[in-house]
Amino acid sequence: MEQSWKKAKAVFAGALGPPLFWLVAFFLVPMGIVWAYSFGENRGLTEIVIDGTFQNYARVFExxxxxxxxxxxxxxxxxxxxxxxxxxxxxxxxxxxxxxxxxxxxxxxxxxxxxxxxxxxxxxxxxxxxxxxxxxxxxxxxxxxxxxxxxxxxxxxxxxxxxxxxxxxxxxxxxxxxxxxxxxxxxxxxxxxxxxxxxxxxxxxxxxxxxxxxxxxxxxxxxxxxxxxxxxxxxxxxxxxxxxxxxxxxxxxxxxxxxxxxxxxxxxxxxxxxxxxxxxxxxxxxxxxxxx
Incomplete structure (x- = not known):
């Protein structure tokens, strides 16, 4: 019984692994990067410095x-x-x-x-x-x-x-x-x-x-x-x-x-x-x- 449960966990992990990787790599990570950008500010034309500022969220309430x-x-x-x-x-x-x-x-x-x-x-x-x-x-x-x-x-x-x-x-x-x-x-x-x-x-x-x-x-x-x-x-x-x-x-x-x-x-x-x-x-x- 214990052996069959281990096999079931392996099958479950194998089925869950690819979609979970896809979700993390192509959804959660990009969303996390954009979320981090929301606490940054522009320095020059191309540089963004993430310094923890809430200034961007304050502008939303204008x-x-x-x-x-x-x-x-x-x-x-x-x-x-x-x-x-x-x-x-x-x-x-x-x-x-x-x-x-x-x-x-x-x-x-x-x-x-x-x-x-x-x-x-x-x-x-x-x-x-x-x-x-x-x-x-x-x-x-x-x-x-x-x-x-x-x-x-x-x-x-x-x-x-x-x-x-x-x-x-x-x-x-x-x-x-x-x-x-x-x-x-x-x-x-x-x-x-x-x-x-x-x-x-x-x-x-x-x-x-x-x-x-x-x-x-x-x-x-x-x-x-x-x-x-x-x-x-x-x-x-x-x-x-x-x-x-x-x-x-x-x-x-x-x-x-x-x-x-x-x-x-x-x-x-x-x-x-x-x-x-x-x-x-x-x-x-x-x-x-x-x-x-």
Whole structure:
């Protein structure tokens, strides 16, 4: 028995070794280097001296950067809200779809992951730009109805385009956890609610939504965190007033050549991410403890 346990430990160590090495060498070590940079300062054009200063973190709390953090959090929260509003009916429809159709609907939800994000963003630009499909369609309808010239809508390079792009990119992250939670619902409770006289809307908000709270919480976290750190979408779809914190971090590393401050901004963003995950975990634990 003892010999078999030693063999099992060897097999376990052999299976764990390569991924653990990869995690340490290509994730933890680089992250540690960047974290160390956040306590340094530039000396000359290329030299960074790590002297334990907190000056970079103090700069994060300047009004300009606090405003950018707040705007990024607000944009991410708005994106999460729209994803929840749009994703819940989609997840509900997939849950109650016939078994043969359910697999195809899930495939359609996951289909965007098969296409590169850059390609999808440029496709969205083709839809939103001044000569894009939306303005061409609206112009054709307006001309037919009124006979007057149509002034194209400014749908690109603004906050509207950023939110639309983020919802477009992150909607599957909301739908899949919601579907996972809704698919485990006890449908007899829905039938009982309807039999007792509750309408469909009351059943939805009084039975379905409370039972789907774990999926909603997971979907909110999984959607909010990537949206908070989004870079490509606001960079391509947004204007000068639509930049988020990830775009500011990119400029510190590439254009301003201020790696210590860029590292401090990066880790403040990471701390906020950890805080969101911790809040979700505490909320889930509290909800589980309150269950009978």
């Amino acid at each position: 009004p300009l950067y606090l405003l950018i953090f707040w705007k990024s959090a607000w944009t991410a929260a708005l994106t999460t809200l729209f994803c929840l509003i749009l994703g819940f009916p989609v997840a509900l429809a997939i849950t109650f779809a016939p078994s043969k159709l359910k697999a195809w609907l899930l495939l359609l939800v996951m289909l965007p992951f098969w296409t590169n994000l850059l390609v999808r963003t440029y496709a969205l630009i083709a839809v939103l730009r001044t000569e894009g499909y939306i303005n061409l369609t609206l112009g054709w309808i307006w001309t037919r109805l009124t006979g007057a010239a149509f002034t194209p809508l400014e749908l690109l390079h603004n906050n509207f385009a950023v939110v639309v792009g983020l919802v477009y990119v992150h909607l599957p992250f909301m739908v899949l956890p919601l579907y996972s939670a809704l698919d485990r619902l006890d449908r007899s409770l829905l039938e009982a609610s309807l039999d007792l006289g509750a309408g469909h809307l009351r059943t939805l908000f009084s039975v379905v939504v409370p039972m789907a709270l774990p999926g909603i919480a997971s979907g909110v976290v999984i959607t909010f965190i990537p949206a908070l750190g989004a870079y490509l979408t606001p960079d391509l779809l947004g204007g000068p007033e639509s930049q988020m914190i990830a775009n500011v971090i990119e400029r510190q590393f590439k254009r301003a050549n201020d790696w210590p401050f860029g590292a401090a901004l990066s880790f403040v963003l990471m701390y906020l991410t950890f805080l969101a995950i911790a809040v979700q975990a505490v909320s889930a634990r509290t909800r589980k403890a309150a269950e009978p």
